[in-house]
Amino acid sequence: MREAGHAELRRSQVNLTRHLDTDGTRITELARRAAMTNAAMTELIDQCTACGLVERLADPRDRRARIVRFTPAGLAWLDAFGVAVAQAQQEMADEVGPEALRRMLRALGRYAGGDEGA
Template sequence: MPDAPPSAAPVEESTEDWRRRNVGRLLNEAVRRFESRVLERLAEQGFHGVRLAHVGVTRNLDVAGTRPTELAYRASMTKQAMGELIGQCVDLGLVRREPDPADGRAKIVRFTDQGLHFLEHFRRAVVAAQGEMGENLGEERVRALLETLWDYVHPDGT
């Protein structure tokens, strides 16, 4: 039998529920479920080698291009880890590295034509997964969730 949904009231510390029924854990589980569905949809469209880590690159990459250091910052990871993921995305044909015209020592990561094609499929997969969430939870609840999370992530309104 599934666990009852958590209430907004604090869970007593003497129980183990606080470990499973807290906002952080539930948000992580929701993200895992949502993004797994996005990856499934991408695989259905022929993007079989793309992993969630690669989506972290493409999600943070500006269409006009972005320096690897900025990508690492946006993804909250080291430059070395981001460099490895960028290399994998290059191998997948999604991005390319180019010299930065403003600084010959630096590189800019840009989408390839195939990467832009992927980006459109990624957009469609996100829309579809969000639609599935709406079918499951109701559109009003999903809209309220989006607004609530936006307000929490952007408390200053930006």
């Protein structure tokens, strides 16, 4: 990410970006998905807002609620992050073999309670 010009985000802040829908997500939903308090998630949102990656807007369905969404710079960061993840997976596949990587991703997906890598 640093080589792509995106060194501003720390690993802890990825906990926000990985749970954020591209069309925006309510703060309470982000906190629920990340298993964090609203206050802790709000701190991550503040940090990512200061970096210019996300913004807060009134929820069009409920003006009292706020949603968070990626800014154009945030969407560019998301694209670069996707490229970095694909590169890391390719490097791992080169090291351990594609079948071992698939098995590991399936196992990690089961462990995390999702279907990643399935």
